[in-house]
Amino acid sequence: MTTEPVISGGGAGGERRDAVLQAVSSAVLAVTRHLSVREVLQVIVRSARELLNARYAALGVPDDDGSFAEFVAEGVSDKQWEAIGPLPRQHGMLAAMLREAEPVRLPDIREDPRFEWWPSAHPVLKDFIGVPIRDGDQVLGIIFLSNKRAPGGFDRQDEELLALFAAHAAIALTNARLYERGRELTVVEERTRMAHELHDAVTQKLFSLRLTAQAAASLVRADPERAAAELDRVQRLAGEALAELRAVIVELRPADLDRHGLAETLRKHVAVLDRLHPVRVAFAADALGDLPPETEVAVLRVAQEALHNALRHAEASQVEVRLESDGTRVRLAVRDDGRGLPVGSPPSRGLGLASMRDRAEAAGGTLTLESHPDAGTTVRLELPT
CATH class of the missing domain: 1.20.5.1930 (Single alpha-helices involved in coiled-coils or other helix-helix interfaces)
Structure with missing residues (x-):
């Protein structure tokens, strides 16, 4: 029988207990808002990082091929991730934590014999704490934090807090998976x-x-x-x-929207295009919150069409996709630095542009095209949320 760690005492201990309960609540609420599994993972990592006042936090969900099916991190920018490279594999400390399924707390991870290496662009980690997220005997993932902002590194109470948080995070993650599976069915x-x-x-x-x-x-x-x-x-x-x-x-609603949500589906689509084309294709997105299904489909399809047009016709060196929301409107911009359209000429992307405008109007929004010779083209979509 597994027992959860107990945080004892009043005063500061009570405040920390309130903090962990609030962090757990955030993760659970993410499930009730019908977010994807990846979004729940991001909420868990963000909450854990804030809870223990760490500079870096990450959560890995293992797959069956020696790598990670999902890996999310806080404290590392998109540019840093690009420099670091592909998802980590199950080696070194990550493999040890998955194999041993026990908490790990170290004053300096680099001095532990289980540590092997990290890519040259990887941030330097020092003090380290990690715990498994378990459902019974099954390890759903591992959550770890590094470089505590306060002096002295992580202590025993930090370990108890993170273990308590991980126990509840397991429930949130399991529920998110069940909900996602139900949606897929x-x-x-x-x-x-x-x-x-x-x-x-x-x-x-x-x-x-x-x-x-x-x-x-x-x-x-x-x-x-x-x-x-x-x-x-x-x-x-x-x-x-x-x-x-x-x-x-x-x-027809793409299955990836139900599995990963709009932002992550579009991010993965952009990443594939970036690998397949010599043109640099970049993506950035704000937190979107819940969007109506028809809005998600419209945004994704317009983005795909605009990207197709840019990569096929624009002769660009760079294409940027930006997705943002203010709570009442969601806005998509697909911008290229290509040759643009001659002044006074009709859009050469006729059917694609008409299709995008039809989708925008059907979803209650607007689509505009800005293009100048030798200054690129921007497709903007705005829809109500």
Whole structure:
């Protein structure tokens, strides 16, 4: 039977107990606000860092391939992460903590025999404290902090606080995973329903389209006038089938939005494009809070279309994606430093621009395009939250 550490005493001890309960509350509330697992991990790390007054904090969720399925950190900038490189693997102290599943508190991690190395761009860690996040015998992850801002490093009470926090964080993380899994099952059911609708709505149209085209082909020589009428009907049926298909596709919500949330889904998309293209593609986002599902889909699709246009047409050296929200509006900007559009010329990205504007209007927002010769193009989307 596992017992939770108890923080005893009044005065300062009572204040610290209040602090840990407040930090735990933040993590639990993240789940009740229907945030993704990654967002819950970020709340946990941020809360732990503030609770123990540490400069650095991180939380790793192991995978089955010797690396980490998720790894979030506080105190390290995006630029530093880019210099550090890919996610850490399970070696050194991280591997020891996963294997031993016991708290670790050190005055200097570099002097411990279990420490191996870190990348050259990695910040220098000294005093160190880490605890496993466990669900029974299963290690869900490890949370660790380093470089306490107050002199003297981490003490025994810090270890008790972090252990208590980790015990409750395990509950928050487990609940977030269960909620996310439930949402994924709902998405699968909804996609199955829409697949049936797609089959029923479009198949009949396509069948009629095929028969009408065959009839037109047989009448071309014998009765050109009737053949022309049949071809007009082919065109009408094709338009109706396309409209039905688009109506169903628009309803499809990418699974990644339910799994990771809008900001992280877009961040991963940008990271892939940055690796695949010689153009530098960068991403930055504020905390967004809860957004309506239709708003998330609209923002993601517009961003994807704008990025596609920039990478294909702009001849840019850099593309920047910025996502922000003030609580009432969410704003997306996709900016490139490419050749822009000639003065007075119609947008050369016609269908893509029309599609983006249609999405913006359907979600109750606006889309604008700013472009100048040799000064790049910026696509701006603004939607209500």
